[in-house]
Amino acid sequence: MGRRPFKNMGSSASLVKEFKVNNGGYNTYEQFISAVRDAKIECARFVVAVDFSRSNISRGQKDPKRGANLHSSKDIYGNTVPNDYRYALERLIEVIRLLDSETEIKFLTFGMKKKLTTEQIPVEDLVQHYDVMVTEFLSRIEANAEAESSTIAPVIYETIKDAVKNRDYQILVILTDGDLTDIGRDAQAIIDASNFSISIIAIGIGIGPFTCYSEFDNVLFQRRFDNFNFINLSELLRARERANEPPMSAKDFARIILSECPAQYRDIRELNIAQ
Template identity: 30%
Template sequence: MAYTEDKHRANVLAEYLHLDKTTCSRENTFRTILDRFSKLDDVRKAIEATGVRECGIIFGIDYSKSNETQGAKTFQGQCLHAVKGKHNPYKEVICILGECIEELDDDGFIPVYGFGASGCDLFPLDKEKECKGFTEVLDAYERATSDVALGGATSMAPLIDKAVDIVKNTNKYHILVICSTGQLTCEKETVVAIVAASSYPLSIIVMGVGDGPWERMRHFDDQLPQRKFDNFQFVDFHCIKDTSRNPQAAVALAALMEIPDQYQYIRDLKLLEKMSKKSEGRN
């Protein structure tokens, strides 16, 4: 019987439910990627040195109800999605990452999705087209947010699965940026999706906005030894922004920190080649 993706996901979930999360099995080759850069220019040079030539960007925004309370300490008690007046945390992340990540996107088009909204697990912020650059990402966010009803259940799985589909359809390395409060109600689904995504040329960056706590996001970052490689980077947006002399550079550095090593793992594991062969077999 063929070893299907659904069967693999079921096995991952079974492992997650029973695995000692602080250890790796002897057979597993998973290694946590260490944060080893101190300057943004060094990360950029390392990304170039690893040979990243074709790269796509996917952006996801958390519309769960937790946004209403997660700004108690970090956003003067306001909802994190308050769109009137000054920049809210989501707008800040979009603007900061637009300056450092947009240059990696070879075609400039950025699919943007919302998740966690009431009655909708996943939806495009712009139903007419993909955004061209982060300026249009910001415009799409501002237009869509006032009409979105925040939801209760929260899972990153639909967004991660969608990103994997995009990677498969384009046969290209992608970076998925998820801006989120990190307060998941469907944690197991998200774990399975993260592990499954490690079989594809996809890096996941979670920009944590709001008050936290962030233990689960840090666990996803440094543990989950069932993964093929460490494909997940967590960034505590407010902590880094509020404790740095140059907040924009510090946030950008933290976001890109693991990209060079992740892409090297992708090359070593030949994930792009394997995906291309699967695509040829389907045609």
């Protein structure tokens, strides 16, 4: 697959001297695009990973507005409820189309007993592939097939392999339902990823907890640069509902989810990590 120019975005030290946490935030999409241009982000490859660990059931059941699996679009009474995984994937399709002239992404699923799954798919098939995995997830649970605990390390190391192979800027988007069970392993994976041209974005689905993701976002000072950003999407969406704000547009989603990418890519360039 060829390089992917961001068609609507335009166009050294060896160690970190002082670690700084990025807190990029933009009030408008235009401000975000201006920051992308200033950072000289010209191309990227998107990697999307979805959490299918068993905790999606237990945490969904604890949600008073749902009471059911986070991968379901129905509550325990059969009423239609928002599926924030599906919502995030639908918005990501719009964002990638908005920013990227190519049409393929890498789609990963993790958390089930079987090995990490990886597929190169057309971006428009993202939700369809997700729906297929939901059906498989539910059938495995019903058959008492155990799902593994949450760990994002395999997803990160898979993306590192791609960064080495392709020598392109990678944007890894992880959709997950809550805290991890092997924090040391996952922290080390994030630290290792800071040696490569990778931005990691974790998107929180459901009520969490997301304590370790917030800590990853603001600490891990062994990293060469602040390569990790966490967004609690479900809380953000509920807050917009409470404030009677309009639905989030693709441009809103892009400037929020990708808010730290410009600063991260500047760090990548300054550290001579890029390509």
